[in-house]
Amino acid sequence: MIRDSRLYAIELDxxxxxxxxxxxxxxxxxxxxEGDKWFISDMQKAVTKTMTIEAPVRYAEVMVRRKLQExxxxxxxVSIITHWKKKKGKNTTDIFFTALPTRLFYxxxxxxxxxxxxxxxxxxFAVLYCVLKMMRHQNPVAIVFQHSRYADLIxxxxxxxxxxxxxxxxxxxxxxxxxLWDMVRTDIKxxxxxxxxxxxxxxxxxxxxxxxxxDRWKDMESEFYSMEEExxxxxxxxxxxxFLKALRMLSGVRGISSRKEKTFYYAxxxxxxxxxxxxxxxxxxxxxxxxxxQKVDSLQKDLMALEGKKAAIQMQAKQDIPQIEYKxxxxxxxxxxxxxxxxxxxxxxxxxxxxxxxxxxxxxxKMDYSKDEMMVEIFGKVKxxxxxxxxxxxxxxxxxxxxGYTVKNSRFNTxxxxxxxxIKLTKRIQ
Numbered sequence: 001m002i003r004d005s006r007l008y009a010i011e012l013d014x015x016x017x018x019x020x021x022x023x024x025x026x027x028x029x030x031x032x033x034e035g036d037k038w039f040i041s042d043m044q045k046a047v048t049k050t051m052t053i054e055a056p057v058r059y060a061e062v063m064v065r066r067k068l069q070e071x072x073x074x075x076x077x078v079s080i081i082t083h084w085k086k087k088k089g090k091n092t093t094d095i096f097f098t099a100l101p102t103r104l105f106y107x108x109x110x111x112x113x114x115x116x117x118x119x120x121x122x123x124x125f126a127v128l129y130c131v132l133k134m135m136r137h138q139n140p141v142a143i144v145f146q147h148s149r150y151a152d153l154i155x156x157x158x159x160x161x162x163x164x165x166x167x168x169x170x171x172x173x174x175x176x177x178x179x180l181w182d183m184v185r186t187d188i189k190x191x192x193x194x195x196x197x198x199x200x201x202x203x204x205x206x207x208x209x210x211x212x213x214x215d216r217w218k219d220m221e222s223e224f225y226s227m228e229e230e231x232x233x234x235x236x237x238x239x240x241x242x243f244l245k246a247l248r249m250l251s252g253v254r255g256i257s258s259r260k261e262k263t264f265y266y267a268x269x270x271x272x273x274x275x276x277x278x279x280x281x282x283x284x285x286x287x288x289x290x291x292x293x294q295k296v297d298s299l300q301k302d303l304m305a306l307e308g309k310k311a312a313i314q315m316q317a318k319q320d321i322p323q324i325e326y327k328x329x330x331x332x333x334x335x336x337x338x339x340x341x342x343x344x345x346x347x348x349x350x351x352x353x354x355x356x357x358x359x360x361x362x363x364x365x366k367m368d369y370s371k372d373e374m375m376v377e378i379f380g381k382v383k384x385x386x387x388x389x390x391x392x393x394x395x396x397x398x399x400x401x402x403x404g405y406t407v408k409n410s411r412f413n414t415x416x417x418x419x420x421x422x423i424k425l426t427k428r429i430q
Contacts, residue, residue, distance in 0.1 A: 003147035008247060009033050011041035012124075012207065013148045019244065024208070024234040036117045036265050038255070039248065041108070042124040046100035047073060048164050053093045056298035060085050060093040068099055072371075079105035081256055083129050084161050096161040098123045112257060120255035125164060127246050128154045131203070131227075132161070134249045139200035142188050142222070145243060148172060151184050155191050155199060163191045177211035185217050203227055205243045207232055342369055342429050349374060355399035357392035359384040374427045376405070382419040389419040400425060 169176040218257040227242035364379040382389035
């Protein structure tokens with residue numbers, strides 16, 4: 001089996017691990033892993049959940065931040081990482097997010113910035129959400145990642161997230177882990193009741209310190225699965241983990257690192273392939289250069305032969321060329337010269353656009369050309385109070401006059417909030 005060559009750093013329960021190939025190791029700091037990597041973190045004091053917010057989609061994060069602080073979940077400035085959001089009603093938005101103290105949020109970005117290599121950062125629930133989308137299930141499913149005394153839960157379909165939460169036990173004793181699974185079951189049942197849905201499947205992910213999976217809950221109709229596990233070495237012992245399989249599904253798009261960090265990561269990753277591509281392109285260009293030179297030499301020889309034939313024909317041509325009347329041609333040339341001097345429709349439209357205010361709308365534009373001048377008739381409306389409308393119209397006329405137009409007729413009529421104007425202009429054609 002071909003293994004993923006990517007380097008991973010995994011932060012769970014205040015412990016950092018490095019993972020590559022089939023080895024998992026506990027490390028002290030992110031800098032202990034050399035090379036470009038993906039950094040998956042539960043972000044320590046982060047809270048992940050779903051909310052329905054009374055606000056448009058673009059203001060959802062602002063309202064979430066305010067609600068979290070008003071409810072007392074955070075007593076300091078908070079940052080929001082949005083995983084998914086969708087308009088629910090005219091002024092209502094569903095959002096699935098991870099929230100954490102702003103100081104901690106910037107701590108992670110500072111940590112990445114100080115690292116010599118490129119690092120793409122992923123919140124833990126971004127991994128679970130990616131698994132949910134990859135399942136492509138039409139009916140709601142639940143994904144549970146149990147590690148230490150925690151169980152991270154997400155419920156949804158490929159298009160919607162109904163619920164997300166972290167359940168916590170007091171310790172890792174068998175009794176507390178059993179109680180932890182009861183919390184998970186209760187959450188799933190409550191989501192089914194609140195949203196009038198049935199969770200079709202429950203998928204379990206495990207870690208090196210996961211407890212035993214629960215007995216199948218008898219009061220649930222869901223089907224229960226464990227994600228395929230893979231064998232890895234940790235502390236000299238073989239473990240079978242499924243969470244690492246979930247990491248394989250992760251896309252770099254889900255990372256929250258800066259665009260520059262992502263660009264550096266993929267540029268270095270694809271550099272060997274790009275170098276090979278450029279080398280191949282160089283060979284093709286070099287080959288094309290030699291072929292081109294050969295073709296040029298051949299064409300030069302053909303050209304010399306044709307020039308010789310042309311000279312011979314010119315020597316033989318002795319008959320006089322008859323005179324031809326060129327009046328029609330001369331008239332056509334004069335017309336072309338006139339059209340070249342005359343302002344184009346585009347020029348007139350640009351002049352009008354430069355002169356009009358933002359409240360003015362041109363409904364009719366008529367242009368006629370005579371022998372030495374152009375006539376322009378403009379009809380439009382101004383949706384603004386009279387003072388503003390008339391002032392804008394005066395400015396409009398003044399700018400067109402500066403551009404060489406002469407006002408022949410000007411009419412400005414106003415109503416309560418809308419004014420109409422009709423202006424006739426001329427401009428000489430030089």
